[in-house]
Amino acid sequence: MRKVAILSYGLTKVEKHWRRSLRELFSDAAKKSLSGLNIPALDALIVGNMCASDLSDQNNIGALLADYIGITPSTAYRVEAACGSGGASFLAAYTSVASGMFDFVMTGGVEKLTDGVGGHTTLSLGKAADAEYELFYGSSFVSLNALLMNHYMNVFHASRDCFADLAVLMHRNGAKNPLAQLPFEITRETVLNSDKIADPITLYDCAPVGDGAAALVLCPFDEAHKYSDDFVEVAGVAGATDTLDVASRSDLLTLNSTLVAADKAYKMAKVTPKDIDVAEIHDTFTITGALSIEDLGFCEKGKFGKLISDGAFEPGGVVAINPSGGLKSRGHPVGATGAYQLSEIAMQLMGKADKMQVPDAEVGLAQNIGGSGASSFVTILRRAK
Amino acid sequence: MRKVAILSYGLTKVEKHWRRSLRELFSDAAKKSLSGLNIPALDALIVGNMCASDLSDQNNIGALLADYIGITPSTAYRVEAACGSGGASFLAAYTSVASGMFDFVMTGGVEKLTDGVGGHTTLSLGKAADAEYELFYGSSFVSLNALLMNHYMNVFHASRDCFADLAVLMHRNGAKNPLAQLPFEITRETVLNSDKIADPITLYDCAPVGDGAAALVLCPFDEAHKYSDDFVEVAGVAGATDTLDVASRSDLLTLNSTLVAADKAYKMAKVTPKDIDVAEIHDTFTITGALSIEDLGFCEKGKFGKLISDGAFEPGGVVAINPSGGLKSRGHPVGATGAYQLSEIAMQLMGKADKMQVPDAEVGLAQNIGGSGASSFVTILRRAK
Numbered sequence: 001m002r003k004v005a006i007l008s009y010g011l012t013k014v015e016k017h018w019r020r021s022l023r024e025l026f027s028d029a030a031k032k033s034l035s036g037l038n039i040p041a042l043d044a045l046i047v048g049n050m051c052a053s054d055l056s057d058q059n060n061i062g063a064l065l066a067d068y069i070g071i072t073p074s075t076a077y078r079v080e081a082a083c084g085s086g087g088a089s090f091l092a093a094y095t096s097v098a099s100g101m102f103d104f105v106m107t108g109g110v111e112k113l114t115d116g117v118g119g120h121t122t123l124s125l126g127k128a129a130d131a132e133y134e135l136f137y138g139s140s141f142v143s144l145n146a147l148l149m150n151h152y153m154n155v156f157h158a159s160r161d162c163f164a165d166l167a168v169l170m171h172r173n174g175a176k177n178p179l180a181q182l183p184f185e186i187t188r189e190t191v192l193n194s195d196k197i198a199d200p201i202t203l204y205d206c207a208p209v210g211d212g213a214a215a216l217v218l219c220p221f222d223e224a225h226k227y228s229d230d231f232v233e234v235a236g237v238a239g240a241t242d243t244l245d246v247a248s249r250s251d252l253l254t255l256n257s258t259l260v261a262a263d264k265a266y267k268m269a270k271v272t273p274k275d276i277d278v279a280e281i282h283d284t285f286t287i288t289g290a291l292s293i294e295d296l297g298f299c300e301k302g303k304f305g306k307l308i309s310d311g312a313f314e315p316g317g318v319v320a321i322n323p324s325g326g327l328k329s330r331g332h333p334v335g336a337t338g339a340y341q342l343s344e345i346a347m348q349l350m351g352k353a354d355k356m357q358v359p360d361a362e363v364g365l366a367q368n369i370g371g372s373g374a375s376s377f378v379t380i381l382r383r384a385k
Numbered sequence: 386m387r388k389v390a391i392l393s394y395g396l397t398k399v400e401k402h403w404r405r406s407l408r409e410l411f412s413d414a415a416k417k418s419l420s421g422l423n424i425p426a427l428d429a430l431i432v433g434n435m436c437a438s439d440l441s442d443q444n445n446i447g448a449l450l451a452d453y454i455g456i457t458p459s460t461a462y463r464v465e466a467a468c469g470s471g472g473a474s475f476l477a478a479y480t481s482v483a484s485g486m487f488d489f490v491m492t493g494g495v496e497k498l499t500d501g502v503g504g505h506t507t508l509s510l511g512k513a514a515d516a517e518y519e520l521f522y523g524s525s526f527v528s529l530n531a532l533l534m535n536h537y538m539n540v541f542h543a544s545r546d547c548f549a550d551l552a553v554l555m556h557r558n559g560a561k562n563p564l565a566q567l568p569f570e571i572t573r574e575t576v577l578n579s580d581k582i583a584d585p586i587t588l589y590d591c592a593p594v595g596d597g598a599a600a601l602v603l604c605p606f607d608e609a610h611k612y613s614d615d616f617v618e619v620a621g622v623a624g625a626t627d628t629l630d631v632a633s634r635s636d637l638l639t640l641n642s643t644l645v646a647a648d649k650a651y652k653m654a655k656v657t658p659k660d661i662d663v664a665e666i667h668d669t670f671t672i673t674g675a676l677s678i679e680d681l682g683f684c685e686k687g688k689f690g691k692l693i694s695d696g697a698f699e700p701g702g703v704v705a706i707n708p709s710g711g712l713k714s715r716g717h718p719v720g721a722t723g724a725y726q727l728s729e730i731a732m733q734l735m736g737k738a739d740k741m742q743v744p745d746a747e748v749g750l751a752q753n754i755g756g757s758g759a760s761s762f763v764t765i766l767r768r769a770k
Contacts, residue, residue: 075624099484239460
């Protein structure tokens with residue numbers, strides 16, 4: 001298998017982009033990723049997106065965006081795995097370069113959620129759940145995760161505060177991220193006293209809804225030095241699945257798809273959780289963040305509360321979690337989120353993360369979830385030199 | 386790049402499957418593709434679909450179907466390129482095996498269109514067009530293709546009859562296909578006298594709306610003999626794009642995405658159009674079929690009418706076109722259509738096509754289009770022995 005490198009990335013700010021359409025938003029990110037990069041023509045565009053059909057009346061956005069960024073007749077298609085679309089798109093792009101089929105591939109994601117009127121956005125996002133066994137009965141993502149959070153507190157005698165503390169850390173990190181949607185600090189009380197969404201989840205346990213686009217350029221690792229002084233090795237890539245409906249799982253408090261994907265990615269990269277300096281994880285809700293941290297192997301099952309109070313997830317701790325601010329503060333432009341995470345890890349390993357920089361970061365991990373853990377994509381990147 | 390083989394395929398009949406849901410329909414095809422096949426666990430499921438979000442309120446169908454066919458926690462994701470989703474999904478699956486990332490991969494497609502009430506199906510299909518430049522102004526696929534058909538007749542002094550003759554040939558072929566949605570013969574008069582949909586296109590120039598699912602199992606070519614006596618070599622695979630909106634193209638009567646993808650696929654397979662014994666092409670409308678036949682290199686531009694009247698597209702002619710009946714008679718379960726075509730070509734090369742069999746078929750081609758030519762995926766298969 002040919003080794004693959006990330007040559008560059010481009011990100012837009014996550015916010016309500018009322019004045020930028022889907023194609024304009026993605027082209028902003030694509031232009032940034034190509035800026036100053038003197039490469040041959042892109043062979044392909046493989047792009048993650050979940051909601052364009054529902055909220056922008058648009059499918060076939062691979063071809064649409066290939067045309068708009070000026071790379072027609074290159075190959076293009078869309079990849080979808082709900083909120084995990086960005087990670088899935090990266091896996092598809094990775095295999096396309098690793099195989100030798102393509103040399104230069106743009107991958108990434110774009111999501112335009114603010115165009116949805118009324119409850120359209122909520123319904124559209126709900127389609128990541130099982131339509132026949134969850135959505136039809138009125139379950140929403142937040143209600144399912146509220147049950148998990150209660151269950152976690154019961155089983156592990158965890159405090160409500162430990163979840164609030166993750167939100168506080170995310171906002172402290174995100175306040176240093178110029179592209180974050182909610183770049184401000186909060187306190188534990190902000191979380192505890194904010195509106196209840198589905199008890200015990202409050203507003204500040206939840207990632208916000210926003211628009212954004214991210215693009216990454218991949219090429220064969222052995223040729224990357226010709227095009228850039230800063231590039232990153234793709235050391236491990238894996239995806240795994242679980243039941244779409246949460247109730248069918250044998251252990252409600254384990255994200256088995258994350259467990260399996262992480263195990264594969266660690267083995268492929270020949271590293272262990274201890275080797276990871278920085279991780280961007282999928283904290284849709286604070287409970288999702290806690291479960292992810294545990295199932296990625298950064299802390300024993302049930303010990304999240306203890307470790308966050310010890311500062312284990314800050315730079316200098318066990319692992320620096322979400323220096324971008326994560327989904328909670330950077331924002332969660334659904335189908336683009338995985339591509340943001342990968343760009344942010346690449347940024348860290350290239351030493352370009354400015355105020356977010358984790359000192360001496362050499363190995364980083366991105367974990368992107370689709371649905372309530374139905375799909376997970378785990379990618380491990382390594383500094384190239 | 387590791388050589389890849391198609392080990393097996395499974396197809397459902399194309400029809401209005403009122404009593405089978407999306408997941409049930411796909412699992413029917415998956416079971417058929419796995420029947421009698423003694424392979425290790427599937428590493429991944431990569432599935433094409435366009436309309437499930439709109440018509441079944443369901444996204445993340447990669448994970449959903451992986452669970453339903455019992456291969457969780459294998460990797461899974463969906464690929465979408467409108468009506469070209471099946472071909473795009475095959476390309477993604479091909480690179481995933483060619484790279485060495487995965488050994489056993491199921492690819493395919495599923496579409497459930499009859500669940501759409503009122504105009505929902507028509508609107509959903511319309512999202513393959515450019516939402517801002519075509520759909521918003523009331524253009525539909527049939528109206529765009531009606532303009533192309535008129536333009537073709539004007540530029541090349543072609544008769545109306547030659548398009549009807551393609552429909553007649555498709556129905557003659559499809560009458561021999563037990564899985565076809567419209568398995569009956571028609572005459573030129575049936576086409577000419579059927580209801581006008583968008584002048585000059587009549588009902589019998591159009592592919593019907595139907596449900597269906599198709600699955601194919603891929604593995605490394607060098608290992609295929611361990612698992613089956615009948616397998617097929619994937620000799621050439623390519624995708625290409627064009628503008629989504631038809632009006633922006635420099636030549637309205639050339640499907641440039643097909644031209645480019647075919648050229649790449651022929652080169653990769655080291656064959657020319659003359660070497661193709663059998664082809665499944667994307668005849669959404671008879672005009673789309675005519676343009677496809679020309680742009681795949683089976684006949685000179687503008688000469689389609691002459692050649693069809695000479696019997697050039699029947700077995701024994703230049704190339705046997707759509708022995709399955711094509712989109713016109715076999716049916717067009719949008720995101721699954723590309724996977725039907727590939728299964729049907731594999732069936733021909735394995736000598737299992739029964740009454741549809743093209744004698745001595747050694748090299749076959751499948752061409753799958755997304756939108757009005759915005760994406761094309763061309764795949765060339767070769768008999769393995």
